[in-house]
Amino acid sequence: MTMATKAACVLAVWVLVASGLSDLGSARAPLGSKPQREFDYFALSLQWPGTICASTRHCCATNGCCRSEPLQTFTIHGLWPDYDDGTWPSCCRRTQFEMDKILPLKEVLDKYWPSLYCSKSGTCFSGKGLFWAHEWEKHGTCSAPVVQDELQYFTLALDLYFKYNVTEMLSSGWIQVSNGKEYALSDVIDTIKHAFGGSPQIVCKRGSIEELRLCFDKELKPRDCLTTSLANGSVSKSKHCPRYITLPTYDPLEIMTQFDEFEVPAALYTA
Ligand SMILES: *[C@@H]1O[C@H](CO)[C@@H](O)[C@H](O)[C@H]1NC(C)=O
Numbered sequence: 001m002t003m004a005t006k007a008a009c010v011l012a013v014w015v016l017v018a019s020g021l022s023d024l025g026s027a028r029a030p031l032g033s034k035p036q037r038e039f040d041y042f043a044l045s046l047q048w049p050g051t052i053c054a055s056t057r058h059c060c061a062t063n064g065c066c067r068s069e070p071l072q073t074f075t076i077h078g079l080w081p082d083y084d085d086g087t088w089p090s091c092c093r094r095t096q097f098e099m100d101k102i103l104p105l106k107e108v109l110d111k112y113w114p115s116l117y118c119s120k121s122g123t124c125f126s127g128k129g130l131f132w133a134h135e136w137e138k139h140g141t142c143s144a145p146v147v148q149d150e151l152q153y154f155t156l157a158l159d160l161y162f163k164y165n166v167t168e169m170l171s172s173g174w175i176q177v178s179n180g181k182e183y184a185l186s187d188v189i190d191t192i193k194h195a196f197g198g199s200p201q202i203v204c205k206r207g208s209i210e211e212l213r214l215c216f217d218k219e220l221k222p223r224d225c226l227t228t229s230l231a232n233g234s235v236s237k238s239k240h241c242p243r244y245i246t247l248p249t250y251d252p253l254e255i256m257t258q259f260d261e262f263e264v265p266a267a268l269y270t271a
């Protein structure tokens with residue numbers, strides 16, 4: 001895959017929308033019409049399935065947590081344009097997600113960018129849809145002038161994901177994912193800083209890493225993410241990480257045993 005080309009100056013007309021605090025929350029439909037200025041940097045947000053899937057209570061074919069083989073790698077949440085003040089633009093252009101435009105990427109997206117929930121995601125312009133529709137409409141449409149269209153958006157996110165392999169970066173600092181051990185948060189941050197060239201933002205849930213974000217400038221060079229104190233608005237207290245954190249694994253069979261007997265067993269779904 002080629003790196004999405006950075007288009008020259010394109011003036012975009014931005015349509016403002018109140019941005020939700022949680023990316024997983026339902027996206028709001030465009031309400032106001034304040035123009036949104038060009039973003040300052042990108043955050044590539046990665047999810048640690050071991051943390052998220054531990055609270056799975058419902059399975060369906062589209063939920064990555066429900067595959068018979070547990071996901072043991074960071075998967076993609078999204079590529080998010082952000083502002084240096086800790087806020088971000090969202091739902092910038094009235095263009096709807098079209099699966100047809102990214103069909104060649106479908107297999108790779110299924111593998112590395114799965115939804116980890118069953119519920120449909122809120123979208124800006126079409127109400128509810130796929131996780132990918134949510135990411136494109138809410139964030140992708142605000143990625144100009146670096147990204148111009150849907151295919152470029154997903155291609156760029158995948159390129160960055162493959163180029164900067166967090167699992168490999170962590171193992172360069174003797175941090176092995178999935179072994180359930182506790183690691184000092186500062187070691188995790190320093191290891192990424194050293195291997196990647198910018199400090200990551202880490203979001204936790206009950207002492208485990210839920211998300212790890214890598215940040216890039218508009219030339220796609222690694223840069224620091226905002227420190228959590230600056231980004232207070234986007235990371236609530238409960239998402240703060242303790243001094244020692246884990247990268248847990250999960251057992252799809254265990255998810256299955258938590259089901260009502262009328263629900264579909266997780267293990268029926270294969271990757
Ligand atoms: C990242 O590196 C690990 C360890 O080398 C490998 O198993 C995994 O497939 C890589 N992930 C991606 C997305 O390239």
Ligand SMILES: *[C@@H]1O[C@H](CO)[C@@H](O)[C@H](O)[C@H]1NC(C)=O
Nearest residue numbers: 086228229230231232233237
């Ligand atoms: C962020 O939170 C920390 C600790 O809760 C606080 O000290 C700091 O002033 C906050 N920063 C902003 C920009 O709100």
